[in-house]
Amino acid sequence: MALHLPAIVTLLALLLFIYSFLAVGMARKKYGVAAPATTGHAAFEVVYRVQMNTLEQLVLFLPALWLFSEYVSPLWAGLLGLVWLVGRVLYSVSYVQDPKSRGPGFIISFMTALVLMIGAAVGIVLRIMAGL
Amino acid sequence: MALHLPAIVTLLALLLFIYSFLAVGMARKKYGVAAPATTGHAAFEVVYRVQMNTLEQLVLFLPALWLFSEYVSPLWAGLLGLVWLVGRVLYSVSYVQDPKSRGPGFIISFMTALVLMIGAAVGIVLRIMAGL
């Protein structure tokens, strides 16, 4: 049952990613940057970087989330996943306002991903030691 | 047994992705764009954008496919996955012919991914309501 929470967090993370690339599509029109270009207007480039960073961090987050869920706790995986989501929303909003302010949101999510990875690593070691 | 279909679709989606980045490698030579540059020739940039978009949509698709498979139906996950593949092939072919014609292929695959996500969300809610 508890696996439902990481599943819900996964869907929410995908929604955030969808938002990030739909924003790029809208920014293409707003700032006159026709595909395939990804440069040409500073405001467009910011929206594009938010998308790319969301993609990168999503690729880090999802395996870490599910390994933690499997090896430690699905409930805690889900709760940490919600913290990750808050950090990513903060990152996205602050990057668009000012690229220099993107730090805190990034760090919240990145640290959460590290906690998921460290937790999973500890969980794996404990299972191996227990002969499981 | 039915899990075999999403597994096959996953392998086909990875093959499409491999094709997209091998095409970039070939376009580097054809259009004289040496690494690490990703700009410098319009035809190269189109092939590069196809790869990047395939990457983005693959990261969206695979978790959605497997959540739908787990929470709704592996068979329907696989069948919807085949629709997604058709859309992505159409997108890739039409983008190279004319970037402005990339819409329909993108929309077919994106809508399919949304159906997978919405189906998974409904499946999760139904299980929680059933106390599973």
Place this chain on the structure above:
Amino acid sequence: MALHLPAIVTLLALLLFIYSFLAVGMARKKYGVAAPATTGHAAFEVVYRVQMNTLEQLVLFLPALWLFSEYVSPLWAGLLGLVWLVGRVLYSVSYVQDPKSRGPGFIISFMTALVLMIGAAVGIVLRIMAGL
């Protein structure tokens, strides 16, 4: 129990990916390329391309690793995964030294990913033929 090895390899692959994007952050400062730009200094662009290629190959590798683990052998998935990691480290080191020398590392990892995919495909076919 044997699933622990692909899980460990997954965590190591995520660590390599983290290294690749932290290197981009450091290169931004070192070479004076402020976000959201991803061009402007050749040495920065190399580090950025290593990150992007690591991202792409990670998205290919992880599903291939786990499908092979499920359909063939978690132990062999893990061992092949270690080969993949060696190739990616070689790729990253050699790309920074000279972009033209990135071939061997890339090919080792890419061939390993293909072996994982082909193995998974054979495993799926064998199971379907066995009526499993």
